[in-house]
Amino acid sequence: MLPANLKAEDFAAYPPEARKLVTAHLAAIQALPISFVPSLLKEIIDYDYKFPAERSSINAELAQLSALSSTQIQDWFQGFSRISLSSKLQEFDWVNQPAQFVEQESAHLWSTHQLDGFRTAATEYGNRMQPITKPEPLSVRRLGIAVIGQGAPSYEAPLFRRLREHGTYFDKVKPDNGMEQLFATVAARAQAHPIPYAHWYVDGGGADRSAGLTCVSYQSLEPVRKALLKNIDAQISKPGMGPEELRTHLARLSPADVGLNNLNDVALDRFQVRLFTEGSGTQIFSTTFVQWTTREALRRAQPLTLLARFAPRQRQRPMNEMLSSSHGESDLDFTGSLIDGDMAAYYHWVNQQRLAEAEKSSFIAWFEGHNQAIASAPSLPRGAKSSSAIDLAGLVKLATT
């Protein structure tokens, strides 16, 4: 099927909000090339389970597409129009399975050497849409905090090397009550700016639910990981099941399939399931879980505040063992987790810099329990070092004022 042949009834299986949205913009979608439309539908089909920031972005994108003249559509989508798809792909049910189509399209683009052309077209489209989908001015400057190295002994090699050129390195941080001070900061921001999904706490260990915060933790999701593993074990034994078929199966899993049934927060439930079904390594390493969760939260929910706390991950063991068994203190890799967290803190900053008003945002990374930290903010010099004694509350204040 080609987009030009789309009818409203083709979207009968879509969730209600998504169906309403796609029907309202059907004329615009019909005019777009097939190499592009499934990517758009992949976002729309999950509209009912999206975070507010994502919904706003999709609304703005569709409004803009509907406002384009046919000449403008030709201009905007000429790169996508040049992409040649196989008849097998064209016949695929991309209306109801857009994510699976996009995966197969990606393989097709690789094998037919069209990936670079597609990348260029997508980048140009993204650049054009960026000012249109730009969110409203933020009510407060964005703040990211990464706490790394929990339980690690002193570490001789330099930390925060990638971040130092972007901020000020502190080597006399007073660690006492550091976490409490950071929690107080995050809670105060959530109370002052009570916006849904605007303030997150991600923990590689366990995390208590806190008022006003969106909390995600590795430990609390252990039953989900176990349910997922059981589900996968059952799938793998089926005839014809391979890595690609398994990915397709995982993409279709709902929160209820793995024991999540929080009817009050379907968006967060879906988000958490996707962390395990789309993330790689999130199932086995808590450090990877926190890094990926942070990335996805920033990309999707665009929070004003994100506190990420890394816990020590298990040591590397055979894959099956890591997936299935529990572990004791002796099986934890403290130094490796610190190094993982150091890189993840940098990625936290990189992902935060992709969001609106990045030039005003602040970021802090701290080696938990120790006196090393880095802070990046418009008010702080870059590539500088401070040996002034300062506690975490003082550091936050310095970075956010």
Place this chain on the structure above:
Amino acid sequence: MTFGGGARDQETFAPEGQENIPHLLRELIPQASFFTQVTNQGILGHYVATASLATGVYETLNNFSAIPPEHPTVFEYFRKDLRRPASDAWVVAPSNGFNRIGESEYRSYGPGLGARVVLPKHLLSAATSGSVTDYQHLLRDNYETPFYTPRIGGEEFELQQLETILKLSVDDFKSHAKTLSSPDELSMYIVKRLMQQEAPSLLWITMHDIDIAHSGAFSLYVDAIQRTDRLCSELWKVVQSEPEYAGNTTLFILPDFGRDADQDSGGNGFQHHRTGDAASRTTWMMALGVGVREGVVYDRPMQSIDLVPSLGAMMGFSPTLSQGRPIQELL
């Protein structure tokens, strides 16, 4: 030898990564011709990319299927043109999919003309009769799709290889394996035995430990780079110390490809190689030994599929179906 699977410049030859590759940098580069701009324009999956390196054509096979390359491999060109026996071309590779990399099904080449393939993990699994408790750390596999971990099976044929070709008793193999810490170390152990016992003229070694990066643990990725760096040095020392190889061998080392850049929003930095960006496509290659100028750095762009025609030009066979070009600096 592929420096695999997938390492970025910033963790290797870029200034901030050089601490991870002391052996390449201080021992091997001074003796090598070093090519700094090697791009891979093909599909960035480890099996398909390694198959492309071996055929000199950007293969399009399914990365996760155990199927042979579409085009003739370097082993087939070598054996057919130079009339070499099966014992003269070998591949030592990680297990997944790579068991078919030795030969294509291309008409006029294909079955019977390729390389013999050793999969050390299969060998170990066979040697331990499936009771692998003490060896699990050497059997790690499939970092890209961790949930889908196929069983590693061993067959009688491989056990025969162990005893008849490598001249190793099962007990000695198992005993030595216990002293090793990673699958690539196991591969290197097999390589050394193969060089000592069989001394093939064409030996292809695929490293894979670095692909642990897919788990997202940066420390393990860097550990694997440091280990691979050490194994490269070990291999070169073996080449220089083994009578069959000393003074008459050329060693090529190159990654199959890189990994995604930190700044590409389509990826997640070092973890994967999915974006097709410059960082994931651009790597390096070094050549050292006979016929190679020492201590020379070449910055001109070249492609990874240029390897096979270069080997052909150096060794005297004609990879007629390869789409790469011989590297003139090596001729």
